[in-house]
Structure formats: C-alpha cells, structure tokens
Amino acid sequence: EETVEDEAPKKGIIDRLVGRDTSPRRVLDDEMVEQLEELLISADMGVDTALRVTSNMAEGRIGKKLSVDEIKSLLAEEVARIMEPVARPLPLYAKKPQVVLVVGVNGAGKTTTIGKLASQFRAAGKSVVIAAGDTFRAAAVEQLQIWGERAGVPVLTAPEGSDPASLAFDAMTKAQEDGADLLMIDTAGRLQNRQDLMEELAKIVRVIRKKDPDAPHNTLLVLDATTGQNAVNQVDAFQKLADVSGLVMTKLDGTAKGGVLVALADKFGLPIHAIGVGEQIDDLAPFDPEDYANALVG
Numbered sequence: 250e251e252t253v254e255d256e257a258p259k260k261g262i263i264d265r266l267v268g269r270d271t272s273p274r275r276v277l278d279d280e281m282v283e284q285l286e287e288l289l290i291s292a293d294m295g296v297d298t299a300l301r302v303t304s305n306m307a308e309g310r311i312g313k314k315l316s317v318d319e320i321k322s323l324l325a326e327e328v329a330r331i332m333e334p335v336a337r338p339l340p341l342y343a344k345k346p347q348v349v350l351v352v353g354v355n356g357a358g359k360t361t362t363i364g365k366l367a368s369q370f371r372a373a374g375k376s377v378v379i380a381a382g383d384t385f386r387a388a389a390v391e392q393l394q395i396w397g398e399r400a401g402v403p404v405l406t407a408p409e410g411s412d413p414a415s416l417a418f419d420a421m422t423k424a425q426e427d428g429a430d431l432l433m434i435d436t437a438g439r440l441q442n443r444q445d446l447m448e449e450l451a452k453i454v455r456v457i458r459k460k461d462p463d464a465p466h467n468t469l470l471v472l473d474a475t476t477g478q479n480a481v482n483q484v485d486a487f488q489k490l491a492d493v494s495g496l497v498m499t500k501l502d503g504t505a506k507g508g509v510l511v512a513l514a515d516k517f518g519l520p521i522h523a524i525g526v527g528e529q530i531d532d533l534a535p536f537d538p539e540d541y542a543n544a545l546v547g
C-alpha cells in the first residue's frame with residue numbers, strides 16, 4: 250500500500266519510529282524505548298552506546314506522555330551530551346613547524362582531507378608543507394600533488410617505493426628551513442599488513458623526532474563514515490600502530506547515518522577535529538555536536 254510517506258522517504262530516526270501513527274502524544278513505555286534503541290543501532294551507533302543513550306533518555310520518564318518533538322529533542326540532547334566534549338578543532342601550537350601525521354586505511358579520505366586542511370590553513374594565513382608519504386601508491390602521490398596545487402601548497406614527493414621515513418625527514422628539514430607553520434605527512438594505509446605498517450609509522454616518528462623531539466604534534470586518524478561500525482575496529486587497530494590524537498570522519502554527506510561517531514566518542518573519547526561533507530576543497534566542516542545530534546535523530 251503506497252502512502253505519502255513512501256513517496257518522500259525520511260531518513261531521520263524518529264520519523265521512522267513515528268511511521269503512520271499520527272497521534273500527537275504517545276506513552277514512553279518499554280516497547281518504545283526498545284524501538285528507539287533498535288533505530289539507533291541501525292544508524293550505526295553500536296549496541297552499548299544505543300542502550301546508554303535510550304536508558305538515559307527514558308530515565309524518570311517511563312509511562313509519561315511525550316510529543317514526537319519532545320522525544321526528538323530528549324534523544325538529541327543525550328547524543329549531544331556525549332559529543333560535546335570531543336568536538337574540538339585541530340589545535341594550533343606556536344611551535345613551527347607543527348607536524349601532523351595523517352593515518353587511516355586506503356580510501357578513507359586521507360589525501361582529500363589533507364588537501365582540504367591545507368586549503369583552510371592557507372586561508373588562515375598559515376604556510377603549509379605536505380609530504381606524500383604513501384610512496385608505494387603512485388596514484389596517491391599524484392592525487393596529493395593535485396590537491397597541493399589546488400590549495401597552493403608545496404607537496405614533497407619521493408620516487409615510488411622509496412623509504413617514507415627518509416621523505417619525512419627531508420620534508421621536516423624543508424619545513425624548518427622555510428619556517429613553515431605546518432607540515433602534514435600522508436602515510437600508507439595498508440592495514441592488511443600491520444607489522445609493516447607499524448614499523449613504517451614508527452620509523453617516520455623516529456626520524457622526525459631527530460629534528461623535533463615533540464613531533465608529531467598531532468596524529469590524525471581519518472575514518473570513512475560509510476564503513477559504519479567498522480570504524481570502531483579501525484580506531485582500535487590504529488591506536489596500536491600509532492599514538493592517535495584525533496579523528497576526522499569523512500563522507501558524512503552521503504547516505505551514511507554516521508551514528509558510529511557517537512560510539513567512537515563514547516568508547517575512545519578522542520577529539521573529532523572535522524568532518525568531510527563532500528569531495529570539493531571546501532567540504533570540510535568543524536564538528537558541531539548539536540547540529541550532528543539533531544540531524545542524526547531528525
């Protein structure tokens with residue numbers, strides 16, 4: 250049976266809960282709490298986090314009559330409460346160059362995010378150097394060069410297959426000589442070969458510390474929202490490989506519901522520095538917990 254709702258599908262959680270029931274107020278009972286929980290899980294929030302969010306939201310309210318808008322805003326408040334402490338832009342230190350190591354699996358959006366960040370820092374009057382540290386993927390190096398041109402930022406490369414640590418060392422030298430504010434180092438994302446990747450990342454860190462014992466000042470993990478709950482495993486894995494200091498979640502412009510961000514905030518508490526909302530250079534936005542929470546439950 251076709252209905253108006255079928256013609257104009259809504260992706261918000263609450264809209265799906267409400268369905269065809271148009272009564273203005275409904276009793277918050279255990280069944281509804283369970284339904285909400287299932288909807289949050291289907292939005293990639295993960296079981297533990299969904300449970301906590303719904304039980305906090307329902308606390309002291311079981312048996313009460315609530316309007317749809319009240320249910321929405323109560324749920325959004327719970328989500329925003331978890332997200333507020335992690336919504337923090339990439340910190341800028343006075344130290345020159347500030348070194349940002351960028352890690353993540355291939356395809357997550359590292360190259361794109363580096364390009365977008367470089368453009369933002371340039372617009373803020375900062376000088377930036379990029380090192381194309383994924384020396385094993387010629388395509389990745391080419392992509393980064395294109396992004397560098399777009400952002401007006403030099404991209405240091407090395408011959409295919411050469412040692413990324415040696416490139417990182419050269420890039421560090423150049424960034425210091427140029428007095429650059431920021432050095433962003435791209436890295437390989439071959440998570441299927443963890444031992445190699447761990448050694449490679451450790452070596453990059455070791456050599457740049459010869460130039461600055463505090464480097465890297467940030468280790469940014471780039472995650473793809475469309476991988477859903479898999480992002481949780483990626484944080485787990487990369488925390489074992491590197492000293493991850495913050496996250497960027499890409500591809501939140503697509504159909505991904507992005508609830509995994511709540512699970513990540515809840516489980517790891519790592520700062521979310523920015524979100525990717527498209528493929529263009531300006532499609533990197535600060536993470537806004539309230540907007541995010543409202544969009545998620547909408």
Ligand code: GDP
Nearest residue numbers: 355356357358359360361499500525526527528
């Ligand atoms: P890398 O392998 O981690 O360097 O990933 P890339 O930066 O090459 O990105 C992989 C693909 O994802 C490319 O086609 C990008 O255009 C796309 N991409 C990256 N970030 C976003 C985003 O925020 N939104 C959308 N829609 N696509 C993105």
